[in-house]
Amino acid sequence: MTAVIYPNTNLKATEQLLFDRGEGVYLYDQQGKQYLEGMAGLWCTGLGYGNRELIDAISEQLSRMSFTHMFGGKSHQPGIDLANKLAEMVPVDDARVFFGNSGSDANDTHIKLLRYYFNATGQPAKRKIITRERAYHGVCVAAGSLTSLPANLAHFDSPLDALGVLRTDHPHYYRGAAEGETESAFVARITTNLEHLIEREGPDTIAAFVAEPITGASGVIVPPAGYYERVQAILDKHDILFWADEVITGFGRTGKLFGCDTMHIQRPAQMTFAKQLSSAYYPISAAVIRGDMYQAMVEPSAAVGVFGHGYTYSGHPVGCAAALKTLEIYERDNIYANAASVGAYLQSRLAELKDHEKVGEVRGAGLIGAVDLVEDKTSKAPAVELAKRITLLCQDNGLIVRNVAGCTLAVCPPMIITREQVDELMEKLTLSMSQALQ
Numbered sequence: 012m013t014a015v016i017y018p019n020t021n022l023k024a025t026e027q028l029l030f031d032r033g034e035g036v037y038l039y040d041q042q043g044k045q046y047l048e049g050m051a052g053l054w055c056t057g058l059g060y061g062n063r064e065l066i067d068a069i070s071e072q073l074s075r076m077s078f079t080h081m082f083g084g085k086s087h088q089p090g091i092d093l094a095n096k097l098a099e100m101v102p103v104d105d106a107r108v109f110f111g112n113s114g115s116d117a118n119d120t121h122i123k124l125l126r127y128y129f130n131a132t133g134q135p136a137k138r139k140i141i142t143r144e145r146a147y148h149g150v151c152v153a154a155g156s157l158t159s160l161p162a163n164l165a166h167f168d169s170p171l172d173a174l175g176v177l178r179t180d181h182p183h184y185y186r187g188a189a190e191g192e193t194e195s196a197f198v199a200r201i202t203t204n205l206e207h208l209i210e211r212e213g214p215d216t217i218a219a220f221v222a223e224p225i226t227g228a229s230g231v232i233v234p235p236a237g238y239y240e241r242v243q244a245i246l247d248k249h250d251i252l253f254w255a256d257e258v259i260t261g262f263g264r265t266g267k268l269f270g271c272d273t274m275h276i277q278r279p280a281q282m283t284f285a286k287q288l289s290s291a292y293y294p295i296s297a298a299v300i301r302g303d304m305y306q307a308m309v310e311p312s313a314a315v316g317v318f319g320h321g322y323t324y325s326g327h328p329v330g331c332a333a334a335l336k337t338l339e340i341y342e343r344d345n346i347y348a349n350a351a352s353v354g355a356y357l358q359s360r361l362a363e364l365k366d367h368e369k370v371g372e373v374r375g376a377g378l379i380g381a382v383d384l385v386e387d388k389t390s391k392a393p394a395v396e397l398a399k400r401i402t403l404l405c406q407d408n409g410l411i412v413r414n415v416a417g418c419t420l421a422v423c424p425p426m427i428i429t430r431e432q433v434d435e436l437m438e439k440l441t442l443s444m445s446q447a448l449q
Contacts, residue, residue, distance in 0.1 A: 028406065033060025036425045036432055038411065049405075049412045049436050051425045054227055054259045054379070055286035058340060059425035065292050065336050072332035081110070081326040089331035096338060097297055102271055102278055105302025110295060110326040114258035114285035115149030117296035118221075121254060121281055122153045122174070123320055124300055124308075125218045131307040139175035139212060141205070141220040141251075145183070145416070147228040148221060148256055157221055160229060160416075177212060179205045182234035185372045185383065186391070194235040202241040206249075214249035219281065224270030227259040227423075230416035231381035233374050239276050252280035258296075259379070262287040262338070263347035263426055266354045266377030273376055280304065287426075290337045295330035341426075350426040353433060354378040357422070360437045367444065369394055378428065382420045382440075393418035397447060404443035410436060 017025050031041045036059045038046045051057065058065060072089065079087055094108040109124070111117045122140065129137040140157065142148065148157040155163060156174050159181075163169075180201035181187060188197045209217060220242065226232040246253050253276065260270025261284045267273045271282075281304075285296035312318040324330070341347060354377035361373045361380045371385035384394040384401070395417045402414040413421045424436065 035059045035061065036428050045409055046406070047410050047424070047432065047436055047439065049410050049422045049424050049440075051287075051423050052291055053286070054264075054423045055291035057262060057264070057287040057346065057426045058290040058292075058337065059427045062290070062292070062340070064340065065290065065333065068336035069293060069329055069333050072329045076328055079328060080323060082321060087326070087328050087331075089328045089335060090326035093326075093331040093335050096335065097284070097299065100268065100338075101282055101299055102269065103280070103282055103299050103301055104278060106299050107302055107305040109298045109300075109320075110331070111285075111298065111322055112294045112324050112327075112330075113149070113296050114256070114283060115151045115154045116322065117258070117283045117285060117298040118149045118154035118157065118256065119151045120298040120320065121219075121221075121283060121300075122157075124281075124298065124304070125252070127308055127311070127320075128300075128304045129218055131311045134215070136213075136216050137218045139177055139217045140254075141177045141179055141208070141217060143179055143181050143222060145181040145226070145229040145232070146178075146222070147226065148223075175216075177208060177217070179208055181229070181232065182238050183230070183232045184235050185374075195237065198235050198238050198241060202238070202245060205242065206245045209245065209249050209251065214251060217249070217251050219252040219254045220246055221254040221256055223256045223258075224260050224274040224276055225265060225376055225379065227379070227421070228415050230383070230419040231375055231379055231421055233376055234274065239274050243277060254281040254283075255279040256283045258283055258285045259423075262341060263350040264377055264379055264423070266351040268347060288337065289330060289333040292337070293327070293330040293333035294324075295327065295334050346426050349428075350378045353428055353430055356430050357424075357428075357433050357436075360433060361422070363437075364441070364444075369397060369444070369448070375422075378426055379421075379423045381415075381422070384418045384420065400447040401440075401443050404446050405439060408439045408443050408446075410439035410443070412440065 029041050030038050032039050036048055038048050097108050098106040109120055111120055142157045144159050146159045148154050156169050156171050156176050184194050184197050255271050255276055257270050265273040280301050282299040289295050358375055364370045364382055365373050369384050370382055371391050372383040374381050384398045386392040386394050398414045398418045405412050415421045
């Protein structure tokens, strides 16, 4: 047993697999066995492994200036350039960018920015945040309180009541619909529930609604058509901000630049980025807000003498250099287009599993997908143990997938994956599914 406390791991089942190196879409363990990385690490290695151009950019920045901070009016060109680049890309009006190190801390930042903004605008009662059942928004104390997955809440005494976290329905039609309920009726019901929640709590007490456009850890849930349009109409009616958590869906993953584009979310007030922002080559995150929100904070910060929030590594120059080069490669090498075209192929191959006796639903968009496993199609009872067996068999067969939300197999390969490698992924996945039923 080593001294490591492992994240998101059964602490009785550690160190089952030790990776040694990576190349392209493949990882290799210490014995040299090859694995197709079907999860892009943790939804994050958009450019796969061993990208020499990105490694060189990081090395160059390390040699030039390994670190400086952004406190007290100090700055550096990679940070300025990255913020300006993101501001040009995002569907946020007059966007301003705060840098952190992970999606979790970026979401913590957003919670604090909401409070600062509404205090600055004379609306201190607007403190509550609406999240959804089965949501995942990180594991810091504040962001973790927005998360609704049971395993992330158990034993941690979360959520914190003081944060004013409200929970509304998850938008998963397959698991959440009433018997005989159409998709449109499902959307109408759960969005009506959302509006009733707002009315009960009082719109003047609610700051924002947070959502991943397409969820990750909760099972790659793709909401039905019309859901977000209805949600946005309700939020606009009650003057509540829409906060899009794009930690997983950002930068081409869903087949379009942002998950907001894929899911028809218009002009969010806040956006969260991490993971594919640097293709996971260096830790960095970004909390993006509207320009008017930023402007409201300027005079209050001047009155205090400082905007009292920041991390030592906020805007780390190496992280910013890594992100700038990553975005450059995405655009220059048409990675977004590859994610769209090969993503469509992946979705078509996953759809071939729909008739499998143990598959309840197949869902996804672009290069993110999921297979929902059931004991039988009639009851839809989650096949939790089967999902665990298939995940381990995939590993034995040289494929990394992830078991999420109990009975769901998630796939999210690097965005450089080819059609031939998608075929390899599907061959190993179907083989593992067959072996699990023997």
